[in-house]
Amino acid sequence: MPGTAVSSHAPRIRWHIVVFLAPAVLVYTAVMILPLFDTLRLALYDEVEGQRVFVGLENFRTLFGDPNWSRQFWNALANNFWFFLIHMAVQNPIGIALAAILSNPRLRFSGFYRSAIFIPTILSFVIVGFAWKLILSPIWGIAPGMLDAIGLKSLFAPWLGREETALTTLALISVWQFVGIPMMLIYAALLSIPDEILEAGECDGVTGFSAFWKIKLPLILPSIGIISILTFVANFNAFDLIYAAQGALAGPDFSSDILGTFLYRTFFGFQLQLGDPHMGSAIASAMFAVILIGVCLYLFGIQTRIRRYQL
Amino acid sequence: MTKRIFAGALLGSTLLTGIAQAQEVTLTIESWRNDDLSIWQDQIIPAFEAAHPDIKLDFTPSAPAEYNAVLNSKLDAGSAGDLITCRPFDASLALYDGGKLADLSDLDGMSNFSDVAKSGWSTDDGSATYCVPMASVIHGFIYNKDAFDELGLEEPATVDAFFAVLDAIKEDGGYIPMAMGTNDQWEAATMGYQNIGPNYWKGEEGRQALLSGEASLSDPEWVAPYEQLARWGEYLGDGFEAQTYPDSQNLFTLGRAAIYPAGSWEVSGFNTLADFEMGAFPPPVPNAGDECYISDHTDIGIGINAATEHPEAAKTFLDWVASPEFATLYANALPGFFPLSETPVEIEDPLAQEFASWRQECNSTIRSTYQILSRGTPNLENETWNASAQVIKGAETPSDAGARLQEGLASWYEPKP
Structure with a gap:
């Protein structure tokens, strides 16, 4: 029988694959996977009289059932969606537009613009938060002065201190900081489009704007998809900017509270509020679930349907 | 042989220094x-x-x-x-x-x-x-003495006199009457509510009554400080909603604001920053001749x-x-x-010295939210920050704030008589 001949030659274990994968797998497991599962586990415990006891889903019942907790959670989640929406509606279209302009071969100093727009991305959140707080400060800021110079002083308001505007302002600051990332990714995608395709389009009379809409945009759609999901994950994990600009209480009146700041307050405590690692882990698990659902929706709902073109 | 003694001596000396270091x-x-x-x-x-x-x-x-x-x-x-x-x-x-x-x-x-x-x-x-x-640390108000002299103002002893002083500074227009912002929230609660509050709830007496459940945060003596805070809003600088704690400190030490609701911890910092003479007065009492209380x-x-x-x-x-x-x-x-x-x-x-002297004239108390009352969820201290900022901004009425805090406290706190 042919099968017996094969079984006597059992395939050798390819050790080199194991060896090459080991460092990444070990490091990733130690610093990412284990803590993740430990957090999920911690969410199922609580401390009763100094002892850590297993309480099942009790923490989640408190989080979603107790109005003191659920109100804060839904508020943070809603704020988080708004934060994400602003990024999708402002950051990504501007990023694509900038990339389209930069990839125009007739643009001069494009290298300079590219760097200038990308540089904020590598700045620390603390610097960005502090610098913008100063710029927008009603007392020392240059924003009121600049608006005054063009006669629009009346438009100025202490945006970061108003409930209606604080979160949107922070989202726009974050957009300013990170617009360089979609720009770079789209720029790279645009550069990879072969000239022959564009030239073939020109022969058929497709030039300028219509070339962008009809040829380039369909070709960069997969990149836009990736950028959207990266934005989603980054936004729902966001914390730094809000903490740097508004503090852990995410004022005014929790109007800029997002899941990250809510988690921080709960897990580590704040002022007289003592840290509660178990409730904190429950919130972290809820964040993980939100992100997981979002990513799955994208992977199975959108990613598989995007049409890809072989260039 | 000598070699061995030498080695022994070396060994001994290292041991000795080891012990000497261990003692330090x-x-x-x-x-x-x-x-x-x-x-x-x-x-x-x-x-x-x-x-x-x-x-x-x-x-x-x-x-x-x-x-x-x-x-x-x-x-x-x-x-x-x-x-x-x-x-x-x-x-x-x-x-x-x-x-x-x-x-x-x-x-x-x-x-x-x-x-x-x-x-x-x-x-x-x-x-x-x-x-x-x-x-x-002791709470009170630090003021710019030069500004007070220039406008002919005196340290106010009562709440009415306090607002008269604020009105006078506002009318003159040369100074922002009071330097405080609500962006960081804790300023409003700590330098606002906990600063002026003890005069209304009578210091330790009121605090103990709250702990024992005889008083509630919606009672008049606990809402009255919010009523005063609600009047502060119009005397704070433009855009105080986005003004941070360092902003307030700078406004005052640069001489642009006349009064600073303070904690005594500011003294050493202000001494090095301000180039004008500073004075301090304790939180004004509601009626002339009332006994005074300070947060110490x-x-x-x-x-x-x-x-x-x-x-x-x-x-x-x-x-x-x-x-x-x-x-x-x-x-x-x-x-x-x-x-x-x-x-x-x-x-x-x-x-x-001025701050410390109030210990002789007034009764000392500690901040009302610190002992026992901030153990549960919602956290009373955090809620007080929020309520004080909201009241100053006019986004919440004093009585609503008091009722909200009491409701939050009552949801978990069982007073022990």
């Missing part, structure tokens, strides 16, 4: 007072080391906002220092209950402190004390990490901290932080 102990101090780094290094530590050459101190502060989180993580990981600077009340009580802080009830130096001074670092029944009280809040203590390897050396240091020598050194190195020990201390700074 280095104690590490955890603290959130990173502003005080130079004072510890230049004044306090040398003074202690001169008297105790076998003990070395290492002061390692972290940022105030992160201190509690950092300290808890370090204690859990076993990497925290030997001496722990203690936040008052529950943050430290939780550490003591968790076995992280050593019991100091039988420390000799403890006899230098009153029960009120120790209340910030004792168990609820007062049976054990786990930190040596270092200092308290136990703020800093220091205790021993239960896991320290050098408990004896740490106790030696704490005994020194409890001594009048340390109190005098600390009070004058850091004007505005007032020692809690019963031996009177000579304070040289005139502004700090």
Whole structure:
């Protein structure tokens, strides 16, 4: 029988694959996977009289059932969606537009613009938060002065201190900081489009704007998809900017509270509020679930349907 | 043979130096007072080391906002220092209950402190004390004396006089009447509500009534401070909603604002920054002749990490901290932080002296939300920050704020009569 001949030659274990994968797998497991599962586990415990006891889903019942907790959670989640929406509606279209302009071969100093727009991305959140707080400060800021110079002083308001505007302002600051990332990714995608395709389009009379809409945009759609999901994950994990600009209480009146700041307050405590690692882990698990659902929706709902073109 | 003796001698000498080094102990101090780094290094530590050459101190502060989180993580990981600077009340009580802080009830130096001074670092029944009280801070208002002279104003004693002064400054237009913002929220609660409140709820009397359940936060004496705060809004600078704590400090020290609702901890910083003469007045009383109350809040203590390897050396240091020598050194190195020990201390700074003098005229109390009442969810202290800021902005009425706080407190707190 042919099968017996094969079984006597059992395939050798390819050790080199194991060896090459080991460092990444070990490091990733130690610093990412284990803590993740430990957090999920911690969410199922609580401390009763100094002892850590297993309480099942009790923490989640408190989080979603107790109005003191659920109100804060839904508020943070809603704020988080708004934060994400602003990024999708402002950051990504501007990023694509900038990339389209930069990839125009007739643009001069494009290298300079590219760097200038990308540089904020590598700045620390603390610097960005502090610098913008100063710029927008009603007392020392240059924003009121600049608006005054063009006669629009009346438009100025202490945006970061108003409930209606604080979160949107922070989202726009974050957009300013990170617009360089979609720009770079789209720029790279645009550069990879072969000239022959564009030239073939020109022969058929497709030039300028219509070339962008009809040829380039369909070709960069997969990149836009990736950028959207990266934005989603980054936004729902966001914390730094809000903490740097508004503090852990995410004022005014929790109007800029997002899941990250809510988690921080709960897990580590704040002022007289003592840290509660178990409730904190429950919130972290809820964040993980939100992100997981979002990513799955994208992977199975959108990613598989995007049409890809072989260039 | 000689070689062997020489080797033996070498070995002996290394052993001896080893022992000599082991006798010299280095104690590490955890603290959130990173502003005080130079004072510890230049004044306090040398003074202690001169008297105790076998003990070395290492002061390692972290940022105030992160201190509690950092300290808890370090204690859990076993990497925290030997001496722990203690936040008052529950943050430290939780550490003591968790076995992280050593019991100091039988420390000799403890006899230098009153029960009120120790209340910030004792168990609820007062049976054990786990930190040596270092200092308290007093609330009041610091004002620009030059501005007051220029406008012919006097220190207001009553609430009506206070608003008359604010009106006069506003009318003149040269100064922002009062420097405070609501962006950081705690300013509104700490320098606002807890500053003016004790005059209404009569200090300790009202605080104890709240603890025992006889009073509620929606009672008139607890809502009245919010009613005063609601009137503050119009006297704060343009865009105060986005004004941060450092903004307020700068507005005042640059001479652009006339009055600063303050805590005494500002004194040393303001002394170096402001180039005009400053004065201070206690929170004005509602009616002329009323008895006055001030917030004289136990703020800093220091205790021993239960896991320290050098408990004896740490106790030696704490005994020194409890001594009048340390109190005098600390009070004058850091004007505005007032020692809690019963031996009177000579304070040289005139502004700090002014604050300290109110202890004789007025009744002292601590911040109402700190003991026991901020243990549950919702956290009363955080809620008070929020409510004070909302009331000043006019986004919530004083009575709504009082009712909301009481509802939150009642949802978890069962008063113990």
